[in-house]
Amino acid sequence: MDIHEYTIVNEHAGDRLDKTLSVLNQEWSRTQIQSMMKSGLVLVNGNAVKTNYKGSEGDLVTVEIPEPEELNIQAEEMDLEIFYEDSDVLVVNKPKGMVVHPAPGHLTGTLVNGLMAHCKDLSGINGVLRPGIVHRIDKDTSGLLMVAKNDLAHESLVSQLVAKTVTRRYKALVHGNISHDQGTVDAPIGRDKQERQSMTVTRENSRDAVTHFKVLERFKEYTYIECQLETGRTHQIRVHMKYIGYPLAGDPKYGPRKTLSIGGQALHAGILGFVHPRSGEYLEFEAPLPEYFSKLLTQIDK
Template sequence: MNRSTITKLFNDSKIKVNGNIVKPSYKVLVGDIIEYEEYIPKPLSLEKQDVDFEIIYEDDYLIIVNKPSGLVVHPGSGNNDQTLVNGLLKHTDNLSDVNNNYRPGIVHRLDKDTSGLLIVAKDNKTHELLSQMFIKRTIKKEYIALLIGEFKPDTALIDAPIGRDEKSRKMMSVTSKNSKEALTHLSVLKRYKGYTLVKLNLETGRTHQIRVHMKYIGYPIYNDPVYTNEKSTEFGQFLHSSNLEFIHPIKKERVSFEADLPNEFKEFINTLEIL
């Protein structure tokens, strides 16, 4: 039984100690009798479903998707259906199957609440070539983020290794233990009262890299539900994958793609303009 399943059982009051419902913080004592209801998880779905997302580009080999904030990329624990993968299956029967049955076409991922551009492979050869390009760092990825605080100077390189947080398995952190190299280039686009709009280029692609690095330097991403102390709006973290540039793995032509900021992001920036 994994951690998320146990958490769900606690939240549903289905775990008892000595006949009493307890909180997750309860410390088990010698002789305690623990009871829990059998949990049968809902099976993951690979159904073709109507899912809202935008296709920026498509050819016989790949698809460039503009993923909205709030959309999970593929089925997994706690997200059984209504993912980007379910929508892609409705759109096309041609998706790679390199990873596993529940991630067809998925070469790389964006966090649920991160919006923007994502590359999808339509066949295994294209998938393998794109994967190698990510490993060799030949795919240029650019993000736009709104940071809390007025960041100075105008540019910065954050070179800080990232690994699993020792206190929370859901979080990553800058650490020297079991970590991997992580490099993020930052350029200031505009400063507002109490906020900074920045452009970010990644040399590496670690889990939560931008979110962790921004927290590490003391300027976390606005509205990040995990790496800030509060979430101000229903919209997720103000982080958007805005640009992709790479050599097409099959056509061998340089291609570039751009996705405009989501409306919620733009509207909030507009309110900052008048402060």
């Protein structure tokens, strides 16, 4: 049982407890918290409370998280596009539309299922649902991912991500015509209070986020750009480009209501570079644009 404790401060006094907890721990949605409250897993000063309970200053809130169920994740044979592999690391080109790792209610067809069939040795640091996964890209983003095959490799790759030394460059198509040739978006990202499944630029409960971009080609109503990540926040490029007024084409969450019907955002993680965990050699890989993206660039008006 994992136990979390919080003391309600004056800032949150009078607010509904489910709202307060969703702010204090952004891993939980209000719906999840309400479910935990109904199950008696949320205690205030040692007592269970109703879902509409409003906190008072000084309340001691205890949240008990049960041990996760042991889920049976099956290996599935897939035609994975492996760019590099040795006994420590693997670099794979994930197609658009594929989820990176299983989650409750979505246990098959993910990249992890395919990796488990491809190789038996994946690091266990991230547990049963995410073996070997060091970083993620969204379901409808294509491109390169590095995978750790043992814990030594996992720790090294994560430390490189933290130190911001991993090269991650993406190609994207955005709405609008960016007049300047390059720029940097330095704006913190956190969970959207109004829409818990979305991220937004905010100063509250956020983390620093920096995206560099340069223009590759201009079209009549779109701009083709390359983005380089300095940090790796959830939906970072999608949020940052929306923030400066150039949302990604095809993006159902952050794009305009009227956008391209291409099954999700036009975003491709094309270049990935890192220092090999064992040899110390710098490795860099480039995956070409997927066919749908290449075709798109020939079809839109210049």
